[in-house]
Amino acid sequence: MSNESLRVRRIKEGTVIDHIPAGLALTVMQILGIKGKEENVIAMVMNVESEKLGKKDILKIEGKELKPEEVNKVALVAPTATINIIKDYAVVKKFRVSIPDEIRGIISCPNPTCITRREQIEPRFKVISRNPLKLQCEYCGTYVNREEVIQQLVK
Amino acid sequence: MPFLNRDILTITDFDRKDFEELFLNADKILEKKIRKINLLEGKIMASAFFEPSTRTRLSFEAAMKRLGGDVITLVGEEAISIKKGESFIDTVRMLDAYSDIIVIRHPYEGAAKLAAEIAESPVINGGDGKQHHPTQAFIDLYTVRKLKGGIDDLVYGVLGDLKYARTANSFLLALAKFRPRKIYLISPDILRVRPETKDYLTRHNINFEELRDVKDVIGELDILYVTRIQKERFPDPMEYERVKGSYKLTMSILENAKPTLKILHPLPKVDEISRDIDHTEYAAYFTQARFGVPVRMALLTLIFGKEIA
Numbered sequence: 020m021s022n023e024s025l026r027v028r029r030i031k032e033g034t035v036i037d038h039i040p041a042g043l044a045l046t047v048m049q050i051l052g053i054k055g056k057e058e059n060v061i062a063m064v065m066n067v068e069s070e071k072l073g074k075k076d077i078l079k080i081e082g083k084e085l086k087p088e089e090v091n092k093v094a095l096v097a098p099t100a101t102i103n104i105i106k107d108y109a110v111v112k113k114f115r116v117s118i119p120d121e122i123r124g125i126i127s128c129p130n131p132t133c134i135t136r137r138e139q140i141e142p143r144f145k146v147i148s149r150n151p152l153k154l155q156c157e158y159c160g161t162y163v164n165r166e167e168v169i170q171q172l173v174k
Numbered sequence: 175m176p177f178l179n180r181d182i183l184t185i186t187d188f189d190r191k192d193f194e195e196l197f198l199n200a201d202k203i204l205e206k207k208i209r210k211i212n213l214l215e216g217k218i219m220a221s222a223f224f225e226p227s228t229r230t231r232l233s234f235e236a237a238m239k240r241l242g243g244d245v246i247t248l249v250g251e252e253a254i255s256i257k258k259g260e261s262f263i264d265t266v267r268m269l270d271a272y273s274d275i276i277v278i279r280h281p282y283e284g285a286a287k288l289a290a291e292i293a294e295s296p297v298i299n300g301g302d303g304k305q306h307h308p309t310q311a312f313i314d315l316y317t318v319r320k321l322k323g324g325i326d327d328l329v330y331g332v333l334g335d336l337k338y339a340r341t342a343n344s345f346l347l348a349l350a351k352f353r354p355r356k357i358y359l360i361s362p363d364i365l366r367v368r369p370e371t372k373d374y375l376t377r378h379n380i381n382f383e384e385l386r387d388v389k390d391v392i393g394e395l396d397i398l399y400v401t402r403i404q405k406e407r408f409p410d411p412m413e414y415e416r417v418k419g420s421y422k423l424t425m426s427i428l429e430n431a432k433p434t435l436k437i438l439h440p441l442p443k444v445d446e447i448s449r450d451i452d453h454t455e456y457a458a459y460f461t462q463a464r465f466g467v468p469v470r471m472a473l474l475t476l477i478f479g480k481e482i483a
Contacts, residue, residue, distance in 0.1 A: 131409070132303050134284035138262055158284025160305055160370045 030060060033081040035103040035110075036093060041066050043097050044076035050092045050172040051085070059083065072099060092125055094118045095168050098149060118149050126154075126163070126171045133159035177476035181290040182298040185308040185348045186374070193351065197316050199472035200465070202482045208471070213480040214243035220273035222248040222265070223300065224280045229441060230300045230310070233466035234277050241471055241480075246273060266292045275477065278302075281406075296477050304338045304407050310440050311344035313469045315352075317462040318397055321436050326353040329394050333360040333421060334401035334446060336367040338408070341440035342401045343371050350378035357382040358391050362420045364413065365403070388423065393430045398423070399438045402446050424448045428456060438462050 039047055044063050053061060060081035069075035084104060085093070093100050094116035104112040122144040128135050135142040135158050144154035144163060152165035176192045219238040223231050227249075235245045248269070262285065269276050270293035278286050279300035286299035286306070301307045318325050330349065336342050336359055346367065349357060357375070359367050359382055366384060375382050385391065388398070400423060408414040423437070425448060439447060439459040451457055475482060 130283065132282050132407075134262070134280070134282040134288050134302075137282055138288065140263075140288065155370065156284070158287055159303070160283065162370055 028062070029108050030062070030079050030081045030105055031108055033059070033079065033083050033105050034085055035105060036078040036080075036097075037075070037101045037103060038069065038072060038099045038115075039076040039078060039097045040072065040099055041074035041076055044078050046169060046173060047076075047078055047093055047097055047100075050096055050169075051080075051089055053080065075099075088125065090116055091119060091122065092172055095122070095125070095152065095165070096172060098152070118146055118152070120146055121157075122146065122154055126168055128156045128159060128161060129163060129167055129171075130156065130159050130161040133161065135159075175476075175479065177473065178479045179296055180477060181286075181296050182308050182473065182477070183287050183290055184299070184306045185311040185344050185351075188308075188351070190351050193312070193315060193348075196312060196469070196472050196476060197319060199476060199482060200316055200468045203468040203471050206482065208240060208482070210240055210242065211482075212242035213475055213482075214238065214241040214478055217243040217275070217478060218273040219243055219245050219275045219277060219474075220248065220269040221245060221277045221300070222269055222279070224278075224285075225301070227279055227300065229463055229466055230279065230307075231277075234298075234300065234309075234470050236467050237470035237474055240467070241474055243474070262288070263292055269293070270295050275474070298473075298477075301340055304340050304404065305343070306347075307340040307344045307440075309470060309473065310341050311348040312473065313462060313465050314341075314345050314399070314438060314440070315348050316465055316469050317438060317458060318436075320465070321458055321461070322396065325349070327355050328396040329356050329358075330354050331358040331360055331388060331391060331395045331398045332367075332401075333388050333398060333423070335365045335403045335417075336361045336371075336401075337365045338404035339401040339440075342399065343368070345399055346371055347374055350375055350380050354380065356394075358395070359384045360386065360388050360391070360421075362386065362417050365417060388421070389427055389430075392427055392435075393432065395431065395435055397436055397438060398431075400443070400446055401440065402442065402444045419445065422446055422448060423451065425450055425454075428454075431456065 044065050062079040064077040066074050100116045102114055103110045124141045128142050143157040147153040147155050154163040221231055221234055238245050266289045275296050276293055277298045277300045278289050280302050283303035283305040285302045286297055290297040299306055299308055315325055332342050405414050435456055436458040437456045441463055
């Protein structure tokens with residue numbers, strides 16, 4: 020285990036989100052709906068050195084396993100993140116998040132005259148580019164960039 | 175059979191050989207001067223216009239009737255009351271039950287695509303908000319081909335509201351399937367073509383340039399496509415006030431044009447083309463409007479899998 024991870028104590032059961040781009044751990048907490056008032060232990064380390072990223076953030080959440088939709092949300096905001104599932108203090112599963120080819124339902128189309136804003140239908144976006152993030156609404160063709168995605172997810 | 179039972183939602187779904195098939199069919203309809211033929215007897219077209227239309231609706235209805243089919247329409251107050259209350263999805267289900275093909279115009283982008291996901295019958299997009307107007311693009315390129323003998327190797331200018339005019343956007347997306355020598359995108363800064371359309375041109379290796387004043391390139395142009403400012407699509411009325419009347423094509427600008435220049439306009443035009451141009455050899459927009467019926471007849475016959483003998 021790296022030195023950075025030792026700065027806060029290990030968790031027994033839960034999820035460690037590693038390799039979050041530096042400065043984005045708070046945003047990741049927000050999009051996961053973590054307010055800090057929950058009973059579980061949450062540890063956040065920001066701006067630690069990273070071989071891969073130069074600097075990175077780490078988030079440890081006791082007693083929580085991410086749902087696939089939450090993993091997709093993390094991928095949109097922090098595409099370099101890796102998810103470690105912890106059971107009995109050991110990493111039982113580790114994977115890197117990946118942005119799917121199509122985003123369904125996670126965000127709404129920012130175009131006020133898109134049909135998805137009027138009818139009760141699930142918004143769908145094609146992923147045009149992963150870095151920089153660029154999505155395109157499958158109904159109205161509007162582009163959505165990373166900043167707009169974050170803005171919606173942290174609401 | 176690229177058109178058989180197919181939805182016509184965006185011009186990007188079609189390639190050159192599809193255009194050519196449609197155009198040859200339209201040629202036949204014009205050559206034979208077909209006024210009435212019973213090819214689509216027993217077929218009903220539902221035309222549902224949730225937004226005002228003159229040419230598109232009337233030319234679709236005329237096309238269907240000349241082919242021997244019937245038409246039911248949902249326009250004006252009826253459509254507006256639906257716009258306010260009933261779900262669009264429910265309306266489409268009803269249209270689908272009553273007809274064999276649906277033509278839809280709607281102020282919301284993506285409405286025709288949604289309708290096509292619900293309806294079993296083919297759906298034709300008669301204009302969805304600022305996004306697409308594929309049948310207008312078929313007519314526009316057919317007009318260019320008729321007047322110039324082809325679509326490739328010409329220099330195009332597209333002048334006006336390139337941000338909100340679906341006709342201009344569909345025209346550009348259609349041109350990307352061909353090999354124009356160059357396209358000039360001419361508009362005030364705040365009415366520049368949307369990034370989605372610009373990226374599409376780039377991906378198709380189209381040589382294009384953005385500029386403000388048509389005077390700077392008028393002498394190079396073979397085709398000048400003009401659109402009006404789409405007042406109804408401006409989210410902010412102040413934005414409209416700032417650009418209102420910001421461009422106008424006049425006879426003095428045309429002094430430097432090639433004598434063979436042809437001006438297209440999807441109509442209706444307001445004040446962006448000075449009236450005295452209407453009577454010159456440059457004006458091709460009334461011819462373009464006339465092609466609305468034969469091109470839409472050609473499209474309907476292909477969707478229903480019928481052939482003009």
